[in-house]
Amino acid sequence: MSELTLVIGNKNYSSWSLRPWLFLKQVQVPFQEVRIALYTNTTHAQLAQYSPSGIVPVLIQDEVKIWDSLAICEYIAECYQQGWPEDAIARSQARSVAAEMHSGFVALRSEMPMNCRARRVGVSPSAACQANIQRILSIWQSCRQTYGEAGSWLFGSFSIADAMYAPVASRFVTYGVPLPEIAQEYVNTIYAHPGMQEWLQAAQEEPEIISESELGQPVP
Ligand SMILES: N[C@@H](CCC(=O)N[C@@H](CS)C(=O)NCC(=O)O)C(=O)O
Structure with a gap:
């Protein structure tokens, strides 16, 4: 397979970049990484070099560009035959919850932007955001109760x-x-993933601050 390059945004802030990046790490696919700091004076021009949509993530292989987080994951899943449960019913459920994330939870995404290295208080979720949180907790609980014995x-x-x-x-x-x-156990599982640890460490070390994503106050 020819070389893969994944173009991503700031590790601290770019939640859409984290998704395929983590999946590539999970599958242990070698890839080059190009990181573009978002919302700077040069971001637009830099993104234009790589991304047909002007946003990240983008996976590049030879002349081919794949410019959406879920499409990138699907491509890797097809190439490596990994990424979805083997059982057709479980696979349908996994695709449903992945698609629900990809297309939804708008209030959560805008009111609680990803800010990996921060610990914040004082962000009061709206009713819509609280409903998003409850729905996600319900998805996690249902999946863990149904499939938890397998891992x-x-x-x-x-x-x-x-x-x-x-x-x-x-x-x-x-x-x-x-x-x-x-x-909480599921969050711990995600945090213990070596790829997640690597991402979080890199996020800690990034110098950029995107003030629009710095909501709430630091934990006292
Ligand atoms: N639906 C896209 C969303 C990608 C997206 O919104 N990317 C953000 C960063 S997390 C971005 O590139 N923003 C830059 C901009 O809007 O200028 C996906 O799943 O990949």
Whole structure:
């Protein structure tokens, strides 16, 4: 397989970048990484070099560009025959929860932006955001109760669904969202993934601050 390059945004802030990046790490696919700091004076021109849509992530292989987080995960899943549960019913459920994340939870995404290295108080979720949180907790609980015996991920083994929800785990940690035990255990599982650890460490070391994503106040 020819070389892969994944173009991503800031590790601290770019939740859509984290998803395929983590999945590539999980599959242990070698890839080059191009990181573009978002929302600077040069971002637009830099993104234009790589991304047909002007946003990240983008996976590049030879002349081919794949410019959406879920499409990138699907491509890798097809190339490596990994990423979705083997059982057709479980696979349908995994695709459903991954798609629900990809197309939804708008209030959560705008009111609790990913900010991996921060721990914040004082962000009061709206009713819509609280409904998003409850729906995510319900998805996690249902998946863990149904598939938990097969392993510690949503569908037992790691799947693309877990990659899709990894940034949500980060948001819950950043904003101190109270979690039932089953959800807390799942967050711990995500945080223990070596790829997630690598991403979080790199996020800590990034110099850029995107003030629009710095909501709430630091934990006293
Ligand atoms: N639906 C896209 C969303 C990608 C997206 O919104 N990317 C953000 C960063 S997390 C971005 O590139 N923003 C730059 C901009 O809007 O200028 C996906 O799943 O990949």
